[in-house]
Amino acid sequence: MTHYDLVVIGTGSGNTIVTDDFEGRRVAIIERGVFGGTCINVGCIPTKMFVHPADISRSAAHGPDLGARTSSDGVDWPAVRDRVFGRIDPISVGGLDYREGLDYVDMIVGDARFTGPRTLTVALDAGGEVEISGDQVVIAAGSRALVPDLPGLDSVEHHTSDTVMRLATLPDRIAIVGGGYIGAEFAHVFSGFGSQVTQIHRGDALLQAEDTDVATRFTAIAQQQWDVRLLTTVASVEKTADGIRLHLSEGDDVVVDTLLLATGRVPNGDQLDLDRAGVDLDDQGFVVVDEHQRTTAEGVWALGDVSSHEMLKHVANQDARVVQHNVLHPDEPMTTDHRHIPHAVFSSPQVAAVGLTEREARSQGLDVAVATKAYGDVAYGWAMEDTSHFVKLVGERGTGRLLGAHLIGPEASILVQPLIQAMSQDVGVEGLARGQYWIHPALTEVVENALLDLAAAVLE
Numbered sequence: 001m002t003h004y005d006l007v008v009i010g011t012g013s014g015n016t017i018v019t020d021d022f023e024g025r026r027v028a029i030i031e032r033g034v035f036g037g038t039c040i041n042v043g044c045i046p047t048k049m050f051v052h053p054a055d056i057s058r059s060a061a062h063g064p065d066l067g068a069r070t071s072s073d074g075v076d077w078p079a080v081r082d083r084v085f086g087r088i089d090p091i092s093v094g095g096l097d098y099r100e101g102l103d104y105v106d107m108i109v110g111d112a113r114f115t116g117p118r119t120l121t122v123a124l125d126a127g128g129e130v131e132i133s134g135d136q137v138v139i140a141a142g143s144r145a146l147v148p149d150l151p152g153l154d155s156v157e158h159h160t161s162d163t164v165m166r167l168a169t170l171p172d173r174i175a176i177v178g179g180g181y182i183g184a185e186f187a188h189v190f191s192g193f194g195s196q197v198t199q200i201h202r203g204d205a206l207l208q209a210e211d212t213d214v215a216t217r218f219t220a221i222a223q224q225q226w227d228v229r230l231l232t233t234v235a236s237v238e239k240t241a242d243g244i245r246l247h248l249s250e251g252d253d254v255v256v257d258t259l260l261l262a263t264g265r266v267p268n269g270d271q272l273d274l275d276r277a278g279v280d281l282d283d284q285g286f287v288v289v290d291e292h293q294r295t296t297a298e299g300v301w302a303l304g305d306v307s308s309h310e311m312l313k314h315v316a317n318q319d320a321r322v323v324q325h326n327v328l329h330p331d332e333p334m335t336t337d338h339r340h341i342p343h344a345v346f347s348s349p350q351v352a353a354v355g356l357t358e359r360e361a362r363s364q365g366l367d368v369a370v371a372t373k374a375y376g377d378v379a380y381g382w383a384m385e386d387t388s389h390f391v392k393l394v395g396e397r398g399t400g401r402l403l404g405a406h407l408i409g410p411e412a413s414i415l416v417q418p419l420i421q422a423m424s425q426d427v428g429v430e431g432l433a434r435g436q437y438w439i440h441p442a443l444t445e446v447v448e449n450a451l452l453d454l455a456a457a458v459l460e
């Protein structure tokens with residue numbers, strides 16, 4: 001058994017922990033998949049590298065509405081795909097090489113499981129097993145795509161986000177099961193590229209976790225761009241002469257070339273024999289951590305998707321910074337701030353949010369005020385002839401606090417940032433609206449004007 005000062009399971013955000021600060025200590029990093037984890041290889045980064053040309057393709061099609069002589073002729077799929085992975089794949093190879101070259105790090109390529117408190121066995125990709133132990137162990141094992149148990153699925157080729165970006169050809173017809181983040185982003189990508197997209201969702205609105213007004217508007221706009229089947233489940237799938245046939249609970253069957261399952265992700269803690277290590281999971285399978293990212297076992301930490309109910313890269317990175325600090329400075333532990341975690345969905349249109357939805361705020365019994373401002377009500381949105389998009393703010397009467405912000409429309413993921421800042425730094429609605437210049441006639445004025453309306457509403 002080889003003993004280390006620090007063992008890290010997983011090379012997503014877990015990899016960022018191991019900096020030069022650990023020189024002089026013995027560190028093991030274990031990875032069973034592609035070095036670098038989900039975000040860089042199969043998640044945030046490649047998806048946005050597909051979203052960007054989809055955005056271009058879609059807006060080129062709308063140029064003539066504004067007098068610009070543009071048109072969209074679809075995309076050269078192999079060129080898009082190879083540009084993405086021609087840039088992505090070398091990063092993983094380079095990262096692994098770098099780690100393997102460090103004399104204080106042992107890079108162990110294989111599948112780890114606990115055998116006892118802070119002791120592990122790793123089934124090596126190269127064959128055989130190694131037994132290791134650590135003074136400190138960091139569980140940064142991420143999550144995996146959940147594949148639903150659909151009758152007939154074994155007999156048809158199907159994809160998750162892990163594989164769909166490497167298709168040999170652009171599908172003429174693609175079915176996407178699921179109405180969340182991944183479904184929304186890939187429906188935009190493939191329909192923007194010219195595929196015929198059918199999105200099948202069991203709920204009555206897409207992006208159901210968003211504020212109801214945003215989910216309702218997103219669903220309506222999506223329905224104008226691709227075929228959305230709501231309140232519908234897939235009863236079974238079968239391979240036929242003309243493709244993959246989906247038998248649906250409602251409406252006509254759908255026949256497609258490609259089937260993408262985007263039905264959520266589950267944390268990987270269940271694959272680590274954590275009971276042997278004294279590490280508890282919660283009832284949804286996430287590793288239980290305290291505010292310092294400590295698990296229930298002494299010397300064992302967890303971060304990112306394996307322990308966070310918000311499976312987002314900026315959360316995993318923040319968790320990793322806290323774990324790194326706490327491993328290096330055990331006497332002055334840092335705390336993770338999970339109060340105001342924002343998110344964005346890079347679809348058509350974009351959606352971004354932070355804080356409470358109107359419904360959540362009301363159900364908490366807060367004295368709620370709401371303001372909604374349309375993009376078309378401010379100069380730049382008017383210039384764009386925007387009629388679809390808005391900023392909705394939720395505030396608290398009395399305190400003048402911003403409780404939540406919900407944006408749908410162009411650049412929503414950027415426009416939301418001052419609102420995140422205000423909530424994180426406890427700046428009230430009035431101070432945020434009037435305490436700074438807002439550039440005229442930038443689109444940010446839609447945020448300013450929503451804030452001014454909310455400032456008036458919280459005083460009512």
Ligand SMILES: Cc1cc2nc3c(=O)[nH]c(=O)nc-3n(C[C@H](O)[C@H](O)[C@H](O)COP(=O)(O)OP(=O)(O)OC[C@H]3O[C@@H](n4cnc5c(N)ncnc54)[C@H](O)[C@@H]3O)c2cc1C
Pocket residue numbers: 009010011012013014030031032033034035036037038039040042043044045047110111112113140141142143161182268271272303304305306311312313314315316
């Ligand atoms: C398609 C898609 C798009 C996304 N887009 C965004 C986005 O735009 N913005 C955003 O904030 N988030 C996005 N996310 C989520 C984001 O990718 C994750 O929240 C983030 O990557 C989690 O990081 P992590 O370090 O916790 O896990 P990971 O990056 O998944 O790393 C965990 C690593 O541990 C390894 N591992 C697991 N078990 C073992 C074991 N037993 N032994 C050895 N190794 C093991 C895995 O192989 C993996 O490499 C997206 C996710 C997907 C799937």
Ligand SMILES: NC(=O)c1ccc[n+]([C@@H]2O[C@H](COP(=O)([O-])OP(=O)(O)OC[C@H]3O[C@@H](n4cnc5c(N)ncnc54)[C@H](O)[C@@H]3O)[C@@H](O)[C@H]2O)c1
Pocket residue numbers: 148149177178179180181182183185201202203233262263264265310311312343344345346
């Ligand atoms: N832009 C981003 O930040 C981004 C992008 C992609 C993914 N992600 C992360 O990855 C996670 C996974 O994304 P996702 O879209 O797969 O999950 P999700 O939780 O956002 O959506 C899952 C969807 O699948 C449906 N569903 C679940 N089980 C089903 C079943 N058995 N049959 C039919 N439908 C089912 C749900 O109703 C929901 O609509 C997200 O929660 C998010 O944390 C983030």
